[in-house]
Amino acid sequence: MVKLGFSIGDLQFKNPVIAASGTFGYGSEFDDFLDVSRLGGIVVKGTTLEPREGNPYPRMAETASGMLNAVGLQNKGIDYFEKNIYPRLSEYNTNVIVNINGSCIDDYVALAERINKLDDIPAIELNISCPNVKMGGMVFGINPVSAREVIKAVRRVCIKKLIVKLSPNVTSIVEFAHISEEEGADSISLINTLLGMSVDVRSMKPSLSTITGGLSGPAIKPVALRMVWQVANAVNIPVIGIGGIMNSDDAIEFILAGASAIQVGTASFIDPQASVKILEGIENYLIAKGFSDIRDITGFLNCSK
């Protein structure tokens, strides 16, 4: 048996494969395809205080090795989540993490306080990196001053593990990683989607109703990997790698680059079983390479010539 577990502080994860926010619903959508409880964790859809309708259709476009989305945090709000979704989530034997989003700092703080009361949610993922909303979201995540303010304010109230999800749409990702660590984040996850655009030449219009949107999938993997490597070398808290992970080799690249865990996003659209296949692939890789603990390869990247 190889050891696959990792931890954020005293919060144990049974393995490093986590489903990414906005790509895994609330888990139940995948019940027909896999046993959700096998995963290390799931991050549920981005949640806001009030219900949100999101952006108008069309909200997606396929791109070379990826897709653009402009969903804009459509969700039914924290009240609905607490009453109708949370009770079902407690049945999964895995760490369920809520991805929180706001238009202002008070929203984030209020959400963190609401999550404090939910015993079966051990961590929040602070999303300061959504590119698809006009107010809040990435606006916080690309400005060092406001990023610091929102992380500080949430940390002050949050009794759960605090994971800060970073935006790649910045010049120095390390600067934002340092800010997160300094303000008391327990972990950093990255990357959210890269701001992009697509044009429909037949109609001569933008493909998305919002013109620009968030790029995900294999197209962003090299950028994500570079940023994870830079951040893992700069901070002492666990880093969760996200971006274009389609198979276990992709996942292992991130782990070798220093990620303690990874999140599977867009891959679940193409293969709803991608997350468990990645988990099995990581285990097989470790066995084949003769390692007994995943921590033996975390950040193991050999950069000597």
Next chain:
Amino acid sequence: MTKRIESLKVIDNKPLKKDFFIIELESSRKLPEMKPGQFVQARIDGSQETFLRRPLSIHDVDFVRNTFRLLVQVVGKGTESFSKLNKGDSLNLIYPLGNSFTLPTKGARTLLVGGGCGIAPLLYLGRYLKSQGIIPDILLGFRNRDRILEYNDYEAVGNVFLTTEDGSAGEKGFVTSHSLLGKASYDKVFCCGPEMMMKAIAGWCRKNNTDCEVSLENLMGCGIGVCLCCVVDTVKGHLCTCTDGPVFNIKELKW
């Protein structure tokens, strides 16, 4: 209803007129229950040209032979690659997905209206209606006679009426101008096709106080209700075409 992910064997791939073709697929397991109006999310394993799956309606099911068919129009890279599948190749599907048409009560006067690849789900629907003792009128609209698909199958389940935009076959004009709509009245109309056509039929149904369901073809990221890319604006707010639809009653839509 349980969804599954499965590689199915292509046992036939037959080109039709112009850019249409029919793929027949065989499952190595017993087929799940599939309802008229439901769809599949298809992808060729390892496809380099496309990234996401492509939604396609269930065109016809043969539970005895354990096979079902898809009627597809080539419009881009994905559908083009499906058209090139050979017998013995496999196609990976997530299915069955979505809700289904609401079946009318016995004796209901029923009309099916389809245009282009939107005629695909109407055959299975018609077959189902027939098994329930309902013989529907089936109104199919095409651009011109070269575009008319084989409709023998449809004639086996209902009374088929045709329109072409240039009058080269059937009545000239759009489906909404067919004389049938002036003569007959219906309790229930089912429609699938280009959005303009569905909106026109919805308008006719509103005017005539006829219950009407349409099947939408919104762009889809996942097909299983998690990406929230496929939404349609309804009286209840944004709903997912893939899980709340693809079939919607026009009363729900803001058309």
